[in-house]
Amino acid sequence: MMLFQHMMFAVWWVPFAAYLANINVTGIQNALMLSSMAIGCMFSPLVGMLADRYYRGEKILSLLNFLNALFLFLAGLTSNHVFMFVELLLAMVCYMPTWALTSSIAMTHAPSDIFPRIRVFGSIGWVASGLFSVIMVKAFGIKFDGTNTPFFLGAAVSFIAGISNLNLPATPPLAKGEKSSFIDAFGLRTLKLMSKRNFSVFIILSFLSVIPFAMYWSYCSEFLQDQGFEFISITMNWGQLAEMLILVTLPFSIKKVGLRNTMAIGLIALLIRYFSFYTGIWSGLNAGYYIGILVHGFIFGYFYVGGQIYIDKEAPPGVKSQAQGFIFLVTFGLGLLVGNFVSRQVIEIYSWGEAGIEGYNWIEIWRMTTLMSLIILLSYLYFFKDKRNGDHIGLEAKK
Numbered sequence: 001m002m003l004f005q006h007m008m009f010a011v012w013w014v015p016f017a018a019y020l021a022n023i024n025v026t027g028i029q030n031a032l033m034l035s036s037m038a039i040g041c042m043f044s045p046l047v048g049m050l051a052d053r054y055y056r057g058e059k060i061l062s063l064l065n066f067l068n069a070l071f072l073f074l075a076g077l078t079s080n081h082v083f084m085f086v087e088l089l090l091a092m093v094c095y096m097p098t099w100a101l102t103s104s105i106a107m108t109h110a111p112s113d114i115f116p117r118i119r120v121f122g123s124i125g126w127v128a129s130g131l132f133s134v135i136m137v138k139a140f141g142i143k144f145d146g147t148n149t150p151f152f153l154g155a156a157v158s159f160i161a162g163i164s165n166l167n168l169p170a171t172p173p174l175a176k177g178e179k180s181s182f183i184d185a186f187g188l189r190t191l192k193l194m195s196k197r198n199f200s201v202f203i204i205l206s207f208l209s210v211i212p213f214a215m216y217w218s219y220c221s222e223f224l225q226d227q228g229f230e231f232i233s234i235t236m237n238w239g240q241l242a243e244m245l246i247l248v249t250l251p252f253s254i255k256k257v258g259l260r261n262t263m264a265i266g267l268i269a270l271l272i273r274y275f276s277f278y279t280g281i282w283s284g285l286n287a288g289y290y291i292g293i294l295v296h297g298f299i300f301g302y303f304y305v306g307g308q309i310y311i312d313k314e315a316p317p318g319v320k321s322q323a324q325g326f327i328f329l330v331t332f333g334l335g336l337l338v339g340n341f342v343s344r345q346v347i348e349i350y351s352w353g354e355a356g357i358e359g360y361n362w363i364e365i366w367r368m369t370t371l372m373s374l375i376i377l378l379s380y381l382y383f384f385k386d387k388r389n390g391d392h393i394g395l396e397a398k399k
Helices: 002-013 016-022 027-034 036-041 044-053 057-077 081-095 097-109 112-139 149-165 188-195 197-226 232-248 250-283 287-294 296-314 317-349 362-383
Strands: 351-354 357-360
Touching: 002 057, 002 097, 002 112, 002 149, 002 232, 016 027, 016 197, 027 036, 027 081, 027 317, 036 081, 036 097, 036 317, 044 057, 044 097, 044 317, 057 081, 057 097, 057 149, 081 097, 097 112, 097 317, 112 149, 112 232, 112 250, 112 296, 188 197, 188 317, 197 232, 197 250, 197 287, 197 296, 197 317, 197 357, 197 362, 232 250, 232 287, 232 296, 250 287, 250 296, 250 362, 287 296, 296 317, 317 351, 317 362
Parallel strands: none
Antiparallel strands: 351 357
């Protein structure tokens, strides 16, 4: 489940910004295209409510993957920017809720403490997606990065996933029969947990953290293309390769240093990423870029996956799927939506054009994201308290 679910997305998303640059999608149109993912995340709580109260989780997952395959295929066929945006938006409305749904399905059938061992197969799928680039170029002589080919491969993997999802363990709705409402449809029942200091701090800082995160997530392929990298997908997938190894260490880290400190390591890695990109530009050494890419596993695994474990421990059984959907709404929905537009604005501010040639002042861009990351890290360390300061069990390391 995890293998296919992340492979189908990575195969086209990683080189997507480079493709948009090649077909001259710029400015607001560019930000909107890259925000299709964020808008799709906003439907995660709605899908979570359906899984909590009405339908079996694996059946919903299968249907969403079949629909995602259809819309990705159509997006690959069109050259019209408006049609492409609509088709990608529909694809992401179907796809993005599956991140929360697959997490909920996994934690229904296995303890949340071993969830990282399951989630690591998503990283394996992400890394394996990079092989499509090599195969297309080396075996078939077909250009891959910066073309529409990744859409068709993503559609194919999504279709295969839809078939395999039908063989997942039955995951019945845990709150079947309970009344639903607008509040449930958007996961707003989770807001009751905001009365807890740590939970509210976590939600707010998770939202803010995605703003600098978006610069890498949505625009790094454009940056690497600007720096002359040829195999962009392979280069960026080194981050997911490292993530595979780092996710396995997540339970060990939680046990030894506690969930709070584990998530703090993820935010420290976020700071290291952008400082490494900044120093890479300043020094002219590509090693800085690779460091920034390789720490991705700590950022995503320790902070965002660690955050999913935190949410699972906090949420009551009847709203666990909604709660997982809510955190995706806050981060990769609203956070990424805001982050994409902020990032695009920063890029436009530090861009230049002479004699029809456009370029970007990347050293200033990475300086800005480094500063944002530092402020978020310091805020987390100051406001998010551990058990000894009155928080719930599970944040503190076992003695």
